Amino acid sequence: MENDRLKKQIEFIFEIDKLKQVYRQTLLMDGTRKENDAEHSWHLSVMSILLSEYGLEKNIDTLRIIKMLLIHDIVEIDAGDTYCYDENPYKDKLERERKAADRIFTILPPDQEEQFRKLWEEFEERRTPEARFAAALDRLQPLLLNYKTNGLSWRSHGITSEKVMDRNKNTINEGSTTLWDYAEELINNSIEKGYLPK
Amino acid sequence: MENDRLKKQIEFIFEIDKLKQVYRQTLLMDGTRKENDAEHSWHLSVMSILLSEYGLEKNIDTLRIIKMLLIHDIVEIDAGDTYCYDENPYKDKLERERKAADRIFTILPPDQEEQFRKLWEEFEERRTPEARFAAALDRLQPLLLNYKTNGLSWRSHGITSEKVMDRNKNTINEGSTTLWDYAEELINNSIEKGYLPK
Numbered sequence: 001m002e003n004d005r006l007k008k009q010i011e012f013i014f015e016i017d018k019l020k021q022v023y024r025q026t027l028l029m030d031g032t033r034k035e036n037d038a039e040h041s042w043h044l045s046v047m048s049i050l051l052s053e054y055g056l057e058k059n060i061d062t063l064r065i066i067k068m069l070l071i072h073d074i075v076e077i078d079a080g081d082t083y084c085y086d087e088n089p090y091k092d093k094l095e096r097e098r099k100a101a102d103r104i105f106t107i108l109p110p111d112q113e114e115q116f117r118k119l120w121e122e123f124e125e126r127r128t129p130e131a132r133f134a135a136a137l138d139r140l141q142p143l144l145l146n147y148k149t150n151g152l153s154w155r156s157h158g159i160t161s162e163k164v165m166d167r168n169k170n171t172i173n174e175g176s177t178t179l180w181d182y183a184e185e186l187i188n189n190s191i192e193k194g195y196l197p198k
Numbered sequence: 199m200e201n202d203r204l205k206k207q208i209e210f211i212f213e214i215d216k217l218k219q220v221y222r223q224t225l226l227m228d229g230t231r232k233e234n235d236a237e238h239s240w241h242l243s244v245m246s247i248l249l250s251e252y253g254l255e256k257n258i259d260t261l262r263i264i265k266m267l268l269i270h271d272i273v274e275i276d277a278g279d280t281y282c283y284d285e286n287p288y289k290d291k292l293e294r295e296r297k298a299a300d301r302i303f304t305i306l307p308p309d310q311e312e313q314f315r316k317l318w319e320e321f322e323e324r325r326t327p328e329a330r331f332a333a334a335l336d337r338l339q340p341l342l343l344n345y346k347t348n349g350l351s352w353r354s355h356g357i358t359s360e361k362v363m364d365r366n367k368n369t370i371n372e373g374s375t376t377l378w379d380y381a382e383e384l385i386n387n388s389i390e391k392g393y394l395p396k
Contacts, residue, residue, distance in 0.1 A: 013241070021228065
């Protein structure tokens with residue numbers, strides 16, 4: 001192939017196929033198996049089309065939100081999924097993910113490498129309204145999956161309602177108060193139904 | 199929940215979790231299992247960010263392309279995946295998928311139902327540059343997966359190179375001549391390497 005730019009882009013498209021084999025702790029809503037990062041990123045992206053009207057700030061840029069959501073977990077090809085209720089692995093999470101970004105994004109042509117790295121950093125830093133909204137969805141979605149499986153993954157990891165409130169409240173609230181109100185109701189329902197120990 | 203609109207949106211988000219269990223004929227690049235529709239849609243969406251510069255027409259709307267790609271297979275929750283080299287199931291494909299769209303998109307609030315149905319119809323009809331580019335990616339991606347697995351899914355279905363050329367040439371060419379040039383080279387390589395019978 002003569003087109004060196006296209007060759008790099010295709011190489012990256014080959015590489016990220018591996019994200020379909022990075023499994024998360026959350027189960028699919030039918031409870032049969034764990035969800036992987038590619039499916040999760042797809043689900044979040046569709047959610048962002050539907051729910052961006054609830055963003056805390058008006059006129060947020062949907063295209064940038066979707067782009068962030070599509071690529072936010074690509075670093076986990078090398079760094080693996082860090083369960084959001086684990087304390088220890090969180091300590092070196094950033095370092096592991098930075099190293100992964102260095103390897104994976106550099107497969108791309110320089111301008112697109114820069115674009116993807118900036119999107120990933122924007123998502124991680126949560127300094128823009130778009131990143132805060134994307135992060136809120138990233139926290140809300142596993143709550144939905146847990147609720148639909150009667151809290152299977154919460155219960156198997158011994159997660160308490162206090163931990164769920166703690167871990168999600170600020171992040172979701174900072175992206176969307178409407179979505180936090182909904183999430184809080186879902187968590188309270190989960191406690192009532194015995195999906196989540198108090 | 200008092201917010202009836204949000205209730206409908208969340209109901210739809212629950213419903214589409216099923217797309218993660220609709221399996222395609224193509225295998226992941228590591229050859230271990232079939233790809234599902236949710237992963238496939240994610241992969242295409244990332245591809246569209248990287249490759250839209252090769253669209254046949256300039257200044258195509260990336261956001262609309264990504265939206266189409268994210269939702270184009272949702273009807274397969276009811277209609278199932280139709281293998282693109284099968285002749286018979288193609289006959290009633292449109293009818294089955296329309297029925298599915300009727301059931302699934304009506305879960306949404308009316309304005310978003312209309313938005314999603316229009317995006318799906320635009321993708322299916324391929325009358326806009328955006329839809330033609332999205333369709334080109336939808337054809338290119340399984341070629342990449344087949345190539346990486348030494349043609350495993352082609353060979354297990356007895357697909358010939360003539361059929362692959364036939365089925366993909368026009369659709370990819372109408373979206374991007376650059377991407378068709380690349381695909382043609384990939385197909386010829388596959389014949390040479392014995393992944394695809396002549």
